[in-house]
Amino acid sequence: MEIKRDKDGKGNCYIDVGNGRVTYVRGSTREDKKNWAGEDVIRIQAYQDESRTQLHRGEELPVGKDNTTIFEMLGAISGLILNNSEPGI
Numbered sequence: 437m438e439i440k441r442d443k444d445g446k447g448n449c450y451i452d453v454g455n456g457r458v459t460y461v462r463g464s465t466r467e468d469k470k471n472w473a474g475e476d477v478i479r480i481q482a483y484q485d486e487s488r489t490q491l492h493r494g495e496e497l498p499v500g501k502d503n504t505t506i507f508e509m510l511g512a513i514s515g516l517i518l519n520n521s522e523p524g525i
Contacts (some may be wrong), residue, residue, distance in 0.1 A: 439451055440452070444459065446465070447465065448460060448461050448462070448465075455482055455483050456480060456481060456482045456483065457479075457480075457481050457482075457483070457491060457494075458478060458479070458480055459478070459479040459480075459481070460476065460477075460478060460499075461476065461477050461478075461479050461496070462476050463475045463476050463477070472496075473496065473498040475498050475499060475500070475501070476498070476499040477496040477497060477498050477499060478496070478497045478499060478506060478509075479494050479495065479496045479497075480494050480495045480497070481493070481494030481495075482494065497509055
């Protein structure tokens with residue numbers, strides 16, 4: 437799988453994955469009223485349809501000063517996939 441990075445209209449780096457987009461948004465570049473986290477966030481969005489012209493608003497997850505929040509999220513996603521891959525669990 438080739439990972440292609442790109443930048444959105446506001447200069448944030450993103451990667452499209454399947455029907456979704458993962459964007460790294462720097463807190464320092466956001467308007468104060470939109471910078472609720474006060475730090476960088478990872479935004480996860482899904483495209484609204486097959487035309488891939490519009491995205492749902494999506495989740496914003498603070499990166500955390502030492503990235504632990506992101507690693508906890510990845511662990512949670514992995515755990516959900518592993519625990520639900522067997523019937524009856």
